[in-house]
Every structure is written in C-alpha cells, then in structure tokens.
Ligand SMILES: Nc1ncnc2c1ncn2[C@@H]1O[C@H](COP(=O)(O)OP(=O)(O)OP(=O)(O)O)[C@@H](O)[C@H]1O
C-alpha cells in the first residue's frame with residue numbers, strides 16, 4: 143500500500159463520530175390567520191427558514207443568536223415537538239420529519255428536552271416523584287426495583303435528596319427545580335438532550351452547579367446536547383461546536399475555539415464583541431471595540447432579500463441584496479454564510495474600531511430600505 | 519468611593535438623624551415582611567452612600583434583598599405589609615419618614631426606576647407615547663402637544679427608529695429590546711437625578727444589552743445622575759459600576775471599587791461568585807467552581823455569619839463564624855468587608871488560593 147497522505151483517514155471528531163441527528167433544509171413557517179369566522183392565511187412567520195445542522199454523537203452543540211431568531215423553534219423541531227413545514231429531521235439515519243404521535247412514542251425515549259423556566263415547566267400540583275416518574279409511566283417501562291426506587295436513584299444522580307420524593311416543586315429553589323427538570327429528562331436514558339436556556343433563570347453560583355452536573359452526566363452516559371442560550375460565556379464553556387442563527391437562518395457554525403477566536407460572519411463578530419467583559423480595567427477598550435448594531439431588527443414575516451443581515455451589516459454590498467450567501471467551509475469545520483467574511487485585519491483593535499464606526503453609520507431607515515441615502 | 523469611612527480631617531461620623539452629606543445616603547435600612555411562616559428579613563441593616571455622576575452596582579444571589587432595597591428607596595413598599603426602619607436621604611431630604619405624597623412627587627421627578635420586565639411597567643392598553651406623555655405631565659405643566667414633542671424626543675434619544683410614527687404604537691407592537699428602551703425613555707423623561715435599574719438587561723440578548731448599557735452611560739453623563747444598577751451578571755457591573763456592593767442574606771458583605779471587587783475581593787462569598795462565573799475572555803476551564811449548598815432562608819438566617827454553612831473557611835484558626843456575626847469593617851482603604859478572617863490573611867488567601875484559578 144502506498145502511504146500517500148490522501149489515503150489517510152480524516153481526523154476523528156473530538157468526541158463521538160456519527161451524526162446522531164441531522165436537520166436538512168428544515169423550515170417552520172407559522173401561518174398568520176385573519177378573519178372572524180373563516181380564518182384565512184394572510185402570511186407566515188418564517189421562524190426557521192431552511193437550515194442545515196448536524197449533531198455528532200457525544201458532542202455539545204451550542205445554539206446562539208438574537209432573541210426571536212428561531213432557536214427554540216429549531217429545538218422543538220429537533221425533538222419533533224413541532225412538525226416541519228419543509229425539509230427533513232433525521233434521527234440516526236431515519237427520517238422522522240412527519241411521524242405521527244404513536245410512531246414518535248418509542249423515539250421519544252431517545253430525545254428529551256429541558257426547558258428554560260424551572261418554575262412554569264413543573265406542574266405545581268404533582269409531587270417530585272410523580273413528575274420524574276411520569277415519562278416512565280407513559281412509556282410503560284418496568285424498572286428493576288420499582289418506579290419509586292428508580293426515581294430516587296435519579297434524584298441522587300442530579301444531586302437531590304432521595305427523601306424529597308413526596309415534596310412539591312414550590313418547596314425547592316430555582317436551581318433545585320432545574321435539577322428536577324434534568325432528572326425528568328434523564329428518566330428514559332435518552333441519547334440526545336435539547337436544553338433550551340437551561341441556566342438562564344439561575345444566578346451564577348447555582349448556574350455553575352447545573353453546568354457541572356450537565357458535564358458530569360454527559361461524560362457518564364455519553365450524552366449528546368444541543369445547548370440553546372444567549373449567555374455566550376456559558377456557551378463557550380460547555381460547547382464543542384457552536385452554531386449562530388440570525389432571523390431563521392444559520393449564519394455560521396464552527397468548533398468552539400475557532401469560532402470564538404476568529405468569527406467569520408459579521409453578525410457573529412458583532413455578537414461576540416458585545417459580550418460584557420468581567421474586568422473593570424478593560425472596559426474602556428471593550429467599549430471602543432464593540433460593534434453596536436443599529437437599525438431595526440427585520441421581521442421574520444418579511445425578511446430582507448439576499449442576506450438577511452444586510453440591513454444591519456456594515457460590510458454590505460449590492461450583491462448582498464441580490465444573492466443569498468450559502469454556507470461555505472472557510473476554516474476546517476467552520477462554515478459561514480457571507481459574501482464578505484471578516485478578515486484578520488478586521489479582527490485587530492484598529493479594525494474593530496473601524497467596524498464600530500461603520501456600523502454606527504448605518505441609517506435607521508436602513509431597516510426598510512438599506513440603500514436609501516443616510517438621514518442627515 | 520463613598521462608604522462611610524473616615525479619613526484624616528473628615529468630620530465626625532454622622533449620627534442617626536444628622537443631615538446627610540452625600541446625594542443619596544442610606545443608613546441602617548431594614549425592610550422586614552410579616553408572612554405566615556415568620557418574619558422575612560429581606561434587608562437587614564444596609565448602609566451606603568452614592569454621589570451624583572457615580573454608578574453603584576449591587577450584586578448578590580437571587581433573594582438576597584436587592585430588589586427590596588431599591589423598592590424601599592423609592593417608597594414603593596406597601597406600608598401595611600413591610601416594616602421599614604432606618605433612613606434614606608436624597609439630596610438632603612429624608613424619605614422613610616416623609617409623607618407618601620411627598621415621596622410620590624419625588625418619584626418620577628427626582629428619582630425613577632427601570633424594571634426588569636418592561637411589560638409590568640408599561641400598560642398594555644395605552645400607546646407607548648401616551649404613557650410617556652402622562653409621566654411627563656404629572657410633573658410639568660405643559661400642553662399635550664409639548665409633552666408629545668418631548669415623548670418623541672425621548673424615544674429618539676433611546677434609539678427607537680422613526681419615533682414620530684412609533685410613538686402611537688402599543689407596547690406589544692415593540693420587540694423586547696424596543697420595549698425596554700421605551701421604558702427607559704419613560705423613566706428618563708423628567709431627567710431624574712437618581713436612576714435605579716433593576717436587572718435592566720437580563721431578558722435581552724447581548725447586542726441589545728450593550729446598547730442599553732451604552733444608553734444608560736450616555737444619559738448619566740449628560741444629566742450627571744446617580745445610578746444604581748442591580749444585576750446578577752458580574753460582566754454587566756464590571757462594565758458600568760464605579761463601586762460594587764455585594765449582598766448576601768439581606769446584608770452588605772463587601773463594598774469596594776469595581777476594580778477592587780474584581781482584582782482584590784476579600785469576602786469568601788465574593789470569591790465564590792467570581793469562581794462560579796465562566797469567562798468568555800479566558801481559556802476554558804475544565805470545571806466551574808460553584809459555591810456549595812443553597813441560598814439561606816431569610817426567615818431563619820444561620821447564626822453568626824449567615825454565609826457560614828457554605829463557607830470553605832468557616833471557623834478557620836478558631837474564628838467564631840458560627841456564633842458571632844461579623845460587622846462590616848474597613849479592611850484596606852475604601853474597602854469594607856464583613857468577615858472574621860483578619861484583612862491581611864484574607865488578602866493572602868485570595869492571592870494564593872483564589873486568584874490563580876480565576
Ligand atoms: N407558535 C407560533 N406562532 C407564531 N409565531 C411563532 C410561534 N412560535 C414562535 N413564533 C415566532 O417565531 C420566531 C422565532 O421564535 P423562537 O421562539 O424560536 O425564537 P428564539 O430564538 O427562541 O428567541 P428567544 O431567544 O427570545 O427565546 C419569533 O418571531 C416568534 O415570534
């Protein structure tokens with residue numbers, strides 16, 4: 143055998159290998175209905191508008207982006223709590239896009255969701271025991287030592303006292319309630335957990351406990367996570383790869399370190415520059431180099447043509463309004479959808495200040511007509 | 519820096535009832551609630567000062583009394599349910615003993631607040647403009663047309679696009695970030711000298727958050743206001759605060775300049791907060807270091823130092839953490855800490871054990 147470099151196997155991904163879950167061109171358009179008696183469709187909210195994402199077994203994929211850009215909707219499509227209006231959701235090679243409730247039931251064991259709000263996602267009238275045990279009951283699962291013992295094992299696993307079996311959610315703090323939600327998600331020994339803002343409602347010290355718990359569980363059970371959040375420090379801590387969304391599209395995906403160090407999409411760049419730096423000595427520098435996005439956020443009902451970010455992008459050219467940029471791989475594993483990705487010079491302090499100045503120049507009316515004359 | 523610490527040549531320490539020296543002077547503020555389970559000591563002996571043009575950040579765990587403090591300063595607690603003692607001096611005028619009418623007059627004119635959730639502060643059935651106009655006319659005898667002009671000007675100042683058009687929108691027609699800005703416009707319409715912002719950006723994404731913080735800074739510079747910003751996001755206080763006050767269990771456990779709190783913190787709870795925080799500006803650590811245990815019940819605070827059940831240094835070298843409550847005392851200059859560990863030893867522990875892992 144020759145030993146040419148080309149025949150060497152591709153470098154193995156950091157953790158796991160296979161794609162556990164893929165979404166291909168997936169869309170979710172919510173109809174807007176009008177009319178008193180006969181509802182007719184007058185438009186659609188294009189919450190998720192054709193995205194491709196693949197989640198490898200054993201990895202954590204962080205999902206970030208502006209409020210309303212479609213992160214939760216994407217999570218709900220991945221768990222098939224929502225049915226896509228276009229494209230495919232593929233779990234372990236099988237197309238599950240349009241499976242009905244009964245066909246989905248056995249697959250529910252594999253994918254679980256953890257929700258943001260530990261207060262409203264737990265039924266206040268049920269005991270902790272019945273909340274965590276419910277998925278076992280629904281799936282009719284026989285456990286070795288009975289359901290109670292199993293629930294108590296789960297409570298211990300997430301760091302709660304097994305004696306709390308008969309308590310009600312209101313007797314627990316926010317962090318403890320979030321642990322209850324995690325125990326419930328773990329009950330069926332899923333492969334994939336979609337965590338939608340699981341620590342956003344918790345304060346830093348409790349947040350750290352829950353993040354460590356998720357880390358430990360991942361290592362122990364080889365879990366795969368999709369972690370949705372807008373705290374970019376937490377996302378950086380927990381993710382192997384990060385996907386950035388903007389107005390229903392994925393604009394950049396890449397390995398954590400590469401994406402944070404060298405963002406390629408102007409939106410990713412602006413987003414990362416806005417993260418508050420917990421260091422008073424550097425705040426002036428951080429503020430000078432921060433790229434503030436002006437202009438109104440466009441609506442998902444009527445998104446801009448071409449690149450959706452162009453109404454707020456300081457690098458936009460004519461082509462950005464005409465041609466939608468497609469995701470291209472510019473760095474190993476790092477793909478970006480932009481006609482004019484951020485360059486190395488632009489990442490320097492000077493470049494950042496220039497970008498800030500340029501972004502601030504974008505007239506507010508640009509949200510309706512990006513190429514109008516700037517308002518004097 | 520404006521803790522109640524005296525330097526050579528300073529006048530004698532103030533006594534209760536003596537006239538204030540600072541623009542905002544909070545003295546031994548206590549706010550207790552009677553509940554079925556017992557008395558909640560939400561704020562229990564808080565003292566601090568703030569000058570115009572300065573920003574104080576208040577941080578601390580959920581339920582440590584941050585919001586109750588700010589509502590107390592603004593006179594927004596119902597007097598029936600809350601038992602309030604101590605003094606709050608605003609520009610030489612004491613507010614706790616003042617009549618509710620007087621406090622109401624000051625609120626909105628001289629002091630105002632930005633709440634966490636703009637929907638609770640804005641009325642859903644009135645347009646954004648109408649609400650700002652009303653807030654202005656309560657304190658200014660001007661025509662509706664003039665007030666409307668003022669409302670549009672404020673919406674423009676806070677960066678609402680096309681304010682002439684958007685002024686007639688209802689709150690639900692605004693996005694989350696725009697609603698927050700509209701509420702800030704309403705809070706600022708009377709150029710308040712004291713602005714209290716309670717988690718003003720918690721519900722927003724970082725790009726909008728950066729805009730709002732910029733806005734607060736600009737407006738503060740313009741009107742020379744005193745600002746209190748309450749949050750559990752340490753990044754946010756690091757960006758805007760001159761001084762930081764760390765609360766635990768209804769009390770101040772550390773108060774210092776922002777630089778000191780981040781560079782030379784001395785209270786074990788503050789160490790815990792900093793270690794828990796993942797940082798975007800550092801190499802990723804294998805594990806976060808949380809504070810063990812859960813926040814205390816304010817009805818039954820632990821004896822002695824209320825942080826003792828969670829403190830890794832409890833009873834170190836025989837200090838009486840479980841029985842004697844530490845008082846807030848000056849360690850180094852302008853840096854007060856409530857902990858029994860002697861100042862030099864605290865500083866040494868921070869340097870050797872805490873700082874390297876931050
Ligand atoms: N059931 C629904 N009907 C109509 N529109 C919807 C529905 N659910 C979501 N949307 C819209 O779809 C868009 C994406 O919403 P989504 O909740 O996925 O955003 P998100 O990225 O999770 O935002 P956030 O960070 O605020 O949680 C928004 O414009 C939202 O208003």
Ligand SMILES: Nc1ncnc2c1ncn2[C@@H]1O[C@H](COP(=O)(O)OP(=O)(O)OP(=O)(O)O)[C@@H](O)[C@H]1O
Nearest residue numbers: 551553558560579580581582583584585586587816
């Ligand atoms: N009206 C009330 N009656 C009884 N208890 C109250 C009342 N208002 C607040 N409390 C209690 O006082 C304590 C302090 O509450 P506060 O809202 O000030 O906390 P916080 O520090 O602002 O927390 P967070 O970060 O969660 O906003 C809490 O234990 C709360 O339950």
Ligand code: SF4
Nearest residue numbers: 449452455462480481
């Ligand atoms: S494609 Fe054009 S408008 Fe879009 S992000 Fe890139 S440069 Fe900006």
Ligand code: SF4
Nearest residue numbers: 823826829839857858
């Ligand atoms: S007084 Fe004791 S228990 Fe309290 S913080 Fe200091 S060392 Fe810890």
Ligand SMILES: [Mg+2]
Nearest residue numbers: 213214215338
């Ligand atoms: Mg969401």
Ligand SMILES: [Mg+2]
Nearest residue numbers: 584585586716
């Ligand atoms: Mg609060």
